[in-house]
Amino acid sequence: MTAVTSAISELTPAPVEGEPLVEIRGLRKSFGTHEVLKGIDLVVHPGEVVCIIGPSGSGKSTLLRCVNLLEQPTAGTIRIGAMEVTDPDVDIDLVRRHVGMVFQQFNLFPHLSVLRNCTIAQDKVLGRKGADAERIARSTLARVNLDDKLDAFPAQLSGGQQQRVAIARALSMDPDLMLFDEPTSALDPELVGDVLTVMRRLADEGMTMLVVTHEMAFAREVAHRVVFMDDGMIVEQGPPEQVISAPTEERTREFLRRVLDPTHVEPGESEPY
Amino acid sequence: MALTRRQRARTVRGLQYGVLVVVLVVLALVADWETISDRLLNPQIAAEQFPEIIQVALVNTVIYTALGFSFALVLGLLLALMKLSSVAPYRWLANLYIEFFRGVPALLVFIAFGFGLPLAFGVRFGIYMTVMISLGLVGAAYIAETLRAGIQAVPKGQMEAARSLGMSSGRAMISIVIPQAFRIILPPLTNELIALTKDSSLIYLLGLATSEYELTKFGRTAMSDTANLTPLVLAGLCYLIITIPLGFLVRRLESRSAKAR
Numbered sequence: 296m297t298a299v300t301s302a303i304s305e306l307t308p309a310p311v312e313g314e315p316l317v318e319i320r321g322l323r324k325s326f327g328t329h330e331v332l333k334g335i336d337l338v339v340h341p342g343e344v345v346c347i348i349g350p351s352g353s354g355k356s357t358l359l360r361c362v363n364l365l366e367q368p369t370a371g372t373i374r375i376g377a378m379e380v381t382d383p384d385v386d387i388d389l390v391r392r393h394v395g396m397v398f399q400q401f402n403l404f405p406h407l408s409v410l411r412n413c414t415i416a417q418d419k420v421l422g423r424k425g426a427d428a429e430r431i432a433r434s435t436l437a438r439v440n441l442d443d444k445l446d447a448f449p450a451q452l453s454g455g456q457q458q459r460v461a462i463a464r465a466l467s468m469d470p471d472l473m474l475f476d477e478p479t480s481a482l483d484p485e486l487v488g489d490v491l492t493v494m495r496r497l498a499d500e501g502m503t504m505l506v507v508t509h510e511m512a513f514a515r516e517v518a519h520r521v522v523f524m525d526d527g528m529i530v531e532q533g534p535p536e537q538v539i540s541a542p543t544e545e546r547t548r549e550f551l552r553r554v555l556d557p558t559h560v561e562p563g564e565s566e567p568y
Numbered sequence: 569m570a571l572t573r574r575q576r577a578r579t580v581r582g583l584q585y586g587v588l589v590v591v592l593v594v595l596a597l598v599a600d601w602e603t604i605s606d607r608l609l610n611p612q613i614a615a616e617q618f619p620e621i622i623q624v625a626l627v628n629t630v631i632y633t634a635l636g637f638s639f640a641l642v643l644g645l646l647l648a649l650m651k652l653s654s655v656a657p658y659r660w661l662a663n664l665y666i667e668f669f670r671g672v673p674a675l676l677v678f679i680a681f682g683f684g685l686p687l688a689f690g691v692r693f694g695i696y697m698t699v700m701i702s703l704g705l706v707g708a709a710y711i712a713e714t715l716r717a718g719i720q721a722v723p724k725g726q727m728e729a730a731r732s733l734g735m736s737s738g739r740a741m742i743s744i745v746i747p748q749a750f751r752i753i754l755p756p757l758t759n760e761l762i763a764l765t766k767d768s769s770l771i772y773l774l775g776l777a778t779s780e781y782e783l784t785k786f787g788r789t790a791m792s793d794t795a796n797l798t799p800l801v802l803a804g805l806c807y808l809i810i811t812i813p814l815g816f817l818v819r820r821l822e823s824r825s826a827k828a829r
């Protein structure tokens with residue numbers, strides 16, 4: 296399975312022609328006096344899968360949250376398709392309708408059934424009622440292999456199942472772009488695979504995806520491009536073979552050494568005996 | 569005399585039992601049990617209170633409480649949202665309201681609406697309206713605080729997930745946050761319902777038609793008529809019929825939500 300999909304994504308060239316779907320220019324974000332994003336330039340083309348990696352606190356989540364305006368950027372511009380996200384007059388709800396977000400902590404609605412989790416926004420936001428919404432929810436739940444759990448409540452599901460429902464919930468709104476913020480970090484190791492499989496399939500179907508992740512194997516296989524962030528800046532970006540396997544920047548190398556080899560001990564930290 | 573700790577504890581406990589036995593024996597010998605039971609729980613007078621005490625008084629108590637509670641819930645929710653508003657004057661107004669109505673006796677509010685407004689402004693509310701407003705205004709102040717705490721107890725990620733799906737903040741509040749807040753506050757809200765059930769007795773001081781009697785007024789009137797405490801005791805028992813199951817429900821809800829953590 297892994298080998299097959301990996302082969303597919305290697306055969307699929309990064310879709311770089313034409314107009315980018317997402318265009319981020321000079322993005323800055325400060326919390327009080329603490330500048331977290333220090334001028335980010337990033338474009339994402341339709342159908343492209345971009346993985347963002349980097350140490351904790353480097354601003355990966357903040358970058359993602361700026362894209363759907365969960366955080367208000369301090370400076371810079373973001374365009375998604377024809378929408379100027381950073382335009383003060385933009386309809387925020389309209390932007391978010393086109394951008395799906397998957398959180399580390401799933402954030403399913405615990406008081407609603409799996410099916411209702413996937414229909415409520417269709418109903419309340421798109422005005423897509425009853426059978427129509429339900430049909431779409433069933434089909435997105437089938438895409439994440441959970442069409443047998445329609446009536447379950449989130450608390451009755453494993454973490455991996457909950458995260459897949461969260462993906463289906465976002466897909467039910469027919470987004471043009473999907474944002475994933477460490478979707479597998481809160482999962483037990485044995486549950487990570489199911490979620491990554493679903494994401495891999497989504498990528499193969501041509502969904503445009505911006506993924507913050509620590510899963511290097513996933514980034515290597517599925518990403519068209521890997522972006523390494525440190526200290527609020529993009530340090531290095533390029534195809535995974537380059538950024539993960541042959542990074543040019545010392546900071547990237549340093550980070551990958553730590554992530555890929557958890558037993559690695561920093562030179563200064565080694566025990567004296 | 570050196571007593572060990574355990575010996576001393578046993579002596580103290582023995583002494584407490586001794587006192588209890590002595591008091592009971594004295595009561596049994598001194599009290600006129602026939603008179604007491606005759607004046608407190610006279611079977612014949614008790615029988616005479618039925619079915620009105622249930623069909624009129626208990627039913628009215630429930631109706632008055634339900635009216636007051638409904639109004640309190642709506643107003644309390646409004647106040648809770650005002651307290652969470654980003655517009656400062658709304659927060660001040662809500663705080664002012666809550667401090668005021670938690671600080672004054674409920675009886676005073678009943679007097680104001682039952683007698684004060686008719687006297688001062690010539691406006692006259694029906695009994696249902698008076699109860700609903702008086703009980704609701706007081707209840708809302710308590711419910712507002714409970715609701716605010718409940719809304720804030722819903723994880724921030726819920727609002728973010730709802731907004732990410734394109735819901736407006738109002739829509740997310742109504743469909744996602746408030747339903748969860750209500751689950752969290754169901755136990756304290758039920759306690760508030762118990763308190764309002766008892767507070768509904770305060771309308772006994774307004775002029776009521778016989779058909780409008782609630783438990784306290786009913787018990788008080790029948791007590792005067794019969795020169796016997798039995799009706800009042802029965803009225804008290806009727807309150808317990810409402811409040812004890814509700815209290816039981818609160819403990820069930822609390823242990824359930826404790827388990828869910």
Ligand SMILES: Nc1ncnc2c1ncn2[C@@H]1O[C@H](COP(=O)(O)OP(=O)(O)OP(=O)(O)O)[C@@H](O)[C@H]1O
Nearest residue numbers: 326329331349350351352353354355356357358477
């Ligand atoms: N709402 C906030 N208020 C203040 N500071 C914040 C806020 N959100 C994030 N920060 C700060 O911004 C910095 C970057 O945070 P961010 O969550 O974007 O990092 P990250 O790269 O996603 O890290 P991680 O891998 O741990 O998730 C951190 O120093 C964090 O403390």
Ligand SMILES: [Mg+2]
Nearest residue numbers: 355356357477
């Ligand atoms: Mg993060």
